[in-house]
Amino acid sequence: MKGIKLICICCILGMTGIHGVSAQSEDNLLNILSGELNKHYRELQGEKLPPYYMNYRIIDTWSTTIITSFGALRDNQSRHTRIMIPHIRLGDTTLDNYKYYPMGSEVTEFGISSAVLPIDDGNNEDAIRQEIWMEASSRYAFAVDIYERTKAQTKVNVKNEDKAPYFSAAPVESYYEAPFPADRLKVDAEAWIARLKKISALFNENMNIMQGDATLTYDVERRYFVDTEGRSVVQNLPYARVMIQGNVMALDGMRLPLYLSYFAHDPADLPSDEQMMADTREMIKTLAALREAPVADPYTGPALLSGAASGVFFHEIFGHRLEGQRMKTDEDGQTFKQMVGENVLAPDFQVSDDPTLTSYAGKELNGHYKFDDQGIRAERVNVVVDGKLRDFLMSRVPIDGFPKTNGHARASDGFDPVSRQSNLCIETKAPKTQQKLRAMLIEEAKKQNKEYGYFFKEVTSGLTYTGTSSTNSFNVTPLVVYRVYTDGRPDELVRGVILIGTPLSMFSNIVCAGDDPSVFVGICGAESGGVQVTAISPTILVNKVETQRTAKSSVLPPVLPRVYVPQK
Structure with missing residues (x-):
């Protein structure tokens, strides 16, 4: 599934300007982190297996979560957390402890370890240093164990493995951003509670709706990175998001959710109440129609995928197969590794991944960052x-033919970074109007003797299998799907559709794209945790998709009616 999974070599290409030098020198947490890294690195050189490279990261997060449901407050939390993650590499760049295991600590059903640091810096320097030392010691012991296993496994490994080193040289840079002022770390909770209550109360207009939530999350991450090659990076990453979710159940027990999502880097830039309430009313109408819609039959034939739907489609099916670190061992599917220079899409298609973008088509992007989680410029x-x-x-894990990083190492929580997507953008040099795309869909359906084609308007998520231990396939769950009839009948809403297939087959069937770029903002979960991502895509026409029916639900609709108590 989406997870698969120097003696310092230093390529100094020049130091960048450091923002706020005086502020940097007064950043006590940065000074502690840098000092502990240098001390531990020196001390570990005396061990039988000394590290050839180390870095320490801190993710210092101020977070707010407010949830309302059907007009009532359900949750209101504000938290300040601070975790530290050490990264320790043993051996050398030709063979180290990360060859077969991408994480520097054991991943269990409860997650992965990290040092939870005190959040009051004042008189707690010793406590901070103690937590850093304990986690570094644990990770060093784990690294020794994994390195010994790696050497043994390498002796019996297949000969056609990727021959590139396991760690690459990279430019050394320093970058510093001053902390956000206190008023940027929190929101006006009372004002947002009132706003969210007003939005979620709209779901009381339909008594068949079983879930009607409006949620605000606001996270300000201050990320610290230092390493033994001289990098020092401190940056602020703010994320403000409103999620609105409604859910109905059809008479056969099928759950039918819909979502609205709004993103901004500053809560003040989120949409107005009027816009969010208008969108929520449209969602309620669609939920009512979905409850009565017929269940779709399995289908193969042409389809249109809206920008939001095709964005998720490209992220899951294409984007994960572009993440270079997935192609390092024979356990990876390596779908596109041998296809560099070959056509993988129609000639007018362009695909880029750009973490330096902050907005596109008037929408803010949450996949933005200046430096990745290996201290490399994006x-x-x-x-x-x-x-x-x-x-x-x-x-910084190279593969054959691609020896250098391009700033796409990402991770969350206690995980070690691996190559991940950020802002994936699909564009075309020959855009078609929506009217033209619809006409082409109907024409293609007639050519294939189909009664109708499909229009996938909204999707929620997907998953993809990229390893060799399972089928190299994908699965995307559409939420709003219409049959577009060839004989002129009105489009018909259907439910219970799952879009399935294999990547190469699917991409060979993409015909063209529209002139309507759409931005889909989300969080992608994979082996290095959940990271913020954006998918940008126009509507695309595919001459052949395959769908199957959602599994029949064993849940029966509720017998008792939902109780609604009007809010005073």
């Missing part, structure tokens, strides 16, 4: 140019 990567595959998203 870069735009043109992965497909005129339909031909040209590049991959790289961390």
Whole structure:
């Protein structure tokens, strides 16, 4: 599934300007982190297996979550957390402890370890240093164990493995952002509670709706990175998001959810109440129609995918197969590794992944960052140019033919970074109008002797299998799907559709794209945790998709009516 999974070598290409030098020197947490890294690195050189590289990261997060349901407050939390993650590499760049295991600590059903640091810096320096030391000691012991296993496994490994090193040289830079002022770390909770109550109360207009929530999440992450090659990076990453969710159940027990999502880097830039309430009323109408809609039959034939739907489609099916670190071992599917320079899409298609973008088509993007989680400056990567595959998203783990990072190493919580997507953007040099795309869909359906084609308007999520231990396939769950009839009948809403297939087959069937770029904002979960991502895509026409029916539900609709008590 989406998870698969120097003696310092230093390539100094020049130091960048450091923002706020005086503020940097007064950043006590940065000074502690840097000092502990240097001390531990020196001390570990005396061990039988000394590290050849180390870095320490801190994720210092102020978070607010407010949830209302059917007009009532359900949750209101504000938290300040601070975790630290050490990264320790043993051996050398030709063979180290990360060859077969991408994490520097054991991943269990309860997650992965990290040092939880005190959040009051004042008189707690010793406590902070103690937590850093304990986690570093634990990770070093784990690294020794994994390195010994790696050497044994390498002796019996297959010969056609990727021959590139396991860690690449990279530019050394320093970058510093001053902390946000206190008023940027929190929201006006009372004002937002009132706003969210007003929005979620709209779901009381339909007594068949079983879930009607409006949620605000606001996270300000201050990320620290220092390493033994001289990098020092401190940056602020703010994320403000409103999620609105409604859910009905059809008479056969099928649950039918719908979602609205709004994103901004500053809560003040989120949409007005009027816009969110208007969108919520449209959602309620669609939920009512879905409850009465017929269940779709399995289908193969042409389809249109809206920008939001095709964005998720490209993220899951294409984007994860562009993440270079997934192609390192024979356990990876390596769908596109041998296709560089070949056509993978129609000649007018362009695909890039650009973490330097903050907005696109008037929408703010949450996949933005200046430096990745290996302290490397973010870069735009043109992965497909005129339909031909040209590049991959790289961390400091190189693969054959791609020896350098391009700033795409990402992680959350206690995880070690691997190559991940950020802002994936699909564009076309030959856009078609919506009217033209619809006409082409109907024409293609007639050509294939189909009664109708499909229009996938909204999707919720998907998953993809990229490893060799399972089928190299994908599964995307549409929420709003219409049959577009060839004889002129009105479009018909249907439910219970799952979009399935294999990547190469699906991409070979993409015909063209529209002139209506759409932005889909979400969080992608994979082996290095959940990271913020955006998918940008126009509507696309596919001459053949395959769908199956959602599994029949064993849940029966509630017998008792939902109780609604009007809010005073």
